Amino acid sequence: MTRGRVTSFDVAKEAGVSQSAVSRAFNSGTSISEKTRLRVEAAAEKLGYRPNAMARTLISRRSNMIGLVMADIVNPFYPAVLDTFMRSFQQLGHRVMLFMVARDQQVSDVLPQLLEYQVDGVVITSATLSPEMVEHCQRLQTPVTLFNRYVEGIQADSICCDNIGASRAIADLLLDAGHRQLAFIAGVRNTSTSQDREQGFFSRIHERRATAPLKAEGHYQYQGGYEAALALFAGETKPDAIFCANDLMALGAIDAIRNQLKLNIPEQVSVIGFDDIKEASWKNYQLTTYRPRVEKMVNTAVENMLERISNPERPALQLIEAGEIVIRQTARLPETIYQPIVDER
Amino acid sequence: MTRGRVTSFDVAKEAGVSQSAVSRAFNSGTSISEKTRLRVEAAAEKLGYRPNAMARTLISRRSNMIGLVMADIVNPFYPAVLDTFMRSFQQLGHRVMLFMVARDQQVSDVLPQLLEYQVDGVVITSATLSPEMVEHCQRLQTPVTLFNRYVEGIQADSICCDNIGASRAIADLLLDAGHRQLAFIAGVRNTSTSQDREQGFFSRIHERRATAPLKAEGHYQYQGGYEAALALFAGETKPDAIFCANDLMALGAIDAIRNQLKLNIPEQVSVIGFDDIKEASWKNYQLTTYRPRVEKMVNTAVENMLERISNPERPALQLIEAGEIVIRQTARLPETIYQPIVDER
């Protein structure tokens, strides 16, 4: 009805009460009579009043905003993660300030910007954070959560899927099925996810005294997986099973193997991925892969974050959440009936 | 170095100047000597000072935050859009407050929340906005931009890809190639994008006096496209070309046609999509499709938004940005050498 910004004073005048009353009417757990609350609400409605979150934040020292930093949105795994985070935070009454960091960008570049906006907490997905930055956050009492990444000995919550356990289980599955020459297609070299998946896979193979696996690099991209597969088969010794550090590369590898190398999957080559993105279940691929419990991981991350906001003394938690292998059509299985594996290490 | 929040007063004391000086040191275009600026910066650095964006917003009435509302993130087209928006806004020094609205949710539910946070502008992708809401924003001097959606006669910028022109061009392409019985797989029924693509396609076919096209509905999803394709071929008259309202459905349709119906593409059936998502270029699909100029659309949207923030009087702009048909392998082409089409209507 009115023009321009309408403040709590305007509403107060309209309702014939004090500004304090207006404030109390809009905050639960305050002392106000039902009668005045209704009058205030009517006046607010009439004037189109909405409280100014900036002013509220300034005085209450709580913005109800979470800073969310995402790296690497090109991997179709992360839109799903983002979506889940958004729903979870929105549902619990928190807004999200989003930042994307490019591959060549540091999280430390954007973190100060986030903190200027008085976010109540920071969630960082698939990117690491320098210990100094964490310390800085800690001084500001701003909790930090790392998603799918961990750093030893810092004061930050972290929740990861069980990269090592999963990769070991996949090695077991492939060896049990009688494959002789395994191969690994790595993601981006300097990421902990790719390193952990590689380490789990290699160590288990080594433990079982099987032939050392081949290795190629696919940068977590479809095209990279495609080319990595070709590279693997261009060598002297050819693999009969490939484990890819993510699904996207696995799908690239499959297309290379089928369409270009004209080999049959899984008869001649088995392929296993990681993430269980939507595309993995497409009829044309039916990819056998590892599915992290994204929903559960996100929800724990969110709960822990909010818990830690209201109780800053709580020490940081480092969690690993096991997922499961999803058996589809791209990998030969052991003779014995094989159950989907949940390795809890 | 210190603990807790450090304010401009702390920095002022440390540097031996007034709080005003500190403020000026952090804002360009203010009157301050180089000497004191350096002293302030040193003190700020020493104390780890960062200005409080909430306080700044409160007084300057500018938050440097943009509200971004996204619907329907499941379509792989939109992560790319989001990514482009984020880069563009970040680059120009703006933060983004993100909201996701589920299919059953109204934008009008989240808009008030956005406005509470004093965002300088609101961008809404693939969702409409009631005229009342637009009016509300206008009262608050908050510019609104619709991305890939438009509403007649409201005071909001909008930028769309050329749905109608594109669909007409696709109809032409398919008819010119000699197809006789076209079909259309629609997206979500009540979206303007799906409706416009249908209308353009149908109207052009009608104009050319060709056989009326078949139609099925795929809800913009892979599985929906898969099933829609099966439904189309289950009928009495079978299509020899299918235009899908987005790529995701087209890929589903391809898998259904090849893997289940055992038909050859494009020899027996042509398939054309819309969006040019990453997956469309995968070796296994090589989908012929329409590519909107996402980068350009986003950049124009962002520029217009910022322009409109600094000059609220500027009238709203409604733009249509033409894209191009990307010729790949899933559609038969006319005999004459066919150029990628840019229809500017």
Place this chain on the structure above:
DNA sequence: TGAGGTGCTGCATACGTATTCACTTTATAT
């Protein structure tokens, strides 16, 4: 009847910054 609660209310203040205004210092021109 009065003492002590209880439930509401308004006043006044604080949050941390930007900005106006008046003032002082410095630079420039005559």
Place this chain on the structure above:
DNA sequence: ATATAAAGTGAATACGTATGCAGCACCTCA
């Protein structure tokens, strides 16, 4: 050298809300 403009500075205030405090009305219990 002085007059005058320009540049720099600090004090004070405003932004819009939450909240401690004191006051007030009303009620309860003896």
